[in-house]
Amino acid sequence: MPATGSAQGSDPENTLYLDLKDGRVVIQLRPDLAPAHVERIKKLARAGFYDGIVFHRVIDGFMAQTGDPTGTGRGGSNEPDLKAEFSSEPYKRGTIGMARTNDPNSANSQFFIMFGDGSFLNGKYTVWGEVVDGMEFVDNITRGEPPANPDKIIKMHVAADAQ
Structure with missing residues (x-):
């Protein structure tokens, strides 16, 4: 699969599998934009941190x-919390960003996947990945703040580890 745009192509070390109730979401990591955030996500995924965690805010x-x-x-x-790695990468459908408090340097483990355009977030939240396959499964995540019966991450792992 050829690389698209400035994405990393199909490098298994920079690809995540996010298994949801309806299927697998493939995420292309962006170490070119946010190397520290990508390393954190991979470290937590490899430790099984995300397995079983709910989607607590779905708008x-x-x-x-x-x-x-x-x-x-x-x-x-x-x-420890991470320092912001803001970039000019736009927030659009499928973009994955790191959640934080009002402190720009407070990102830790929470992240969000965009359903649509979020240009008002541009340059204010760290972009660390993008959905390259399976966005229809993200679209099926139960809505709510919090959802009454929230969906969970079944398993999240680095593609290189699944081979």
Whole structure:
């Protein structure tokens, strides 16, 4: 598969599999934009951190947020927070960004997948990946803040580890 745009192509070390109830989402990691965030996501995925975590904030037409083991939107991993790696990469359908508090350097483990355009986020949240296959499964995530019966990440892993 040839590389598209400035994405990394089909490098298994920079590809994530996000298994949801309806199928597999393939995520192209963007170490060219956010190397520290990509390393954090891979480290947590390899540790099984994301397996079983719910999508705690899902806003129709906007995004689906996950990555909090408490399911409240207030939790994170035991790793230290990350410094922002903002870029000019636009927030659009399939873009994956790191959630944070009002402090730009507070990203930890929570992330969100865009359902549509979010240009108002451009340059304010770290982009670390993009959905390259399976966006229809993201579209099926149960909506709500929080959803009454939230969907979970069944398993998230680095493609290189699945071979």
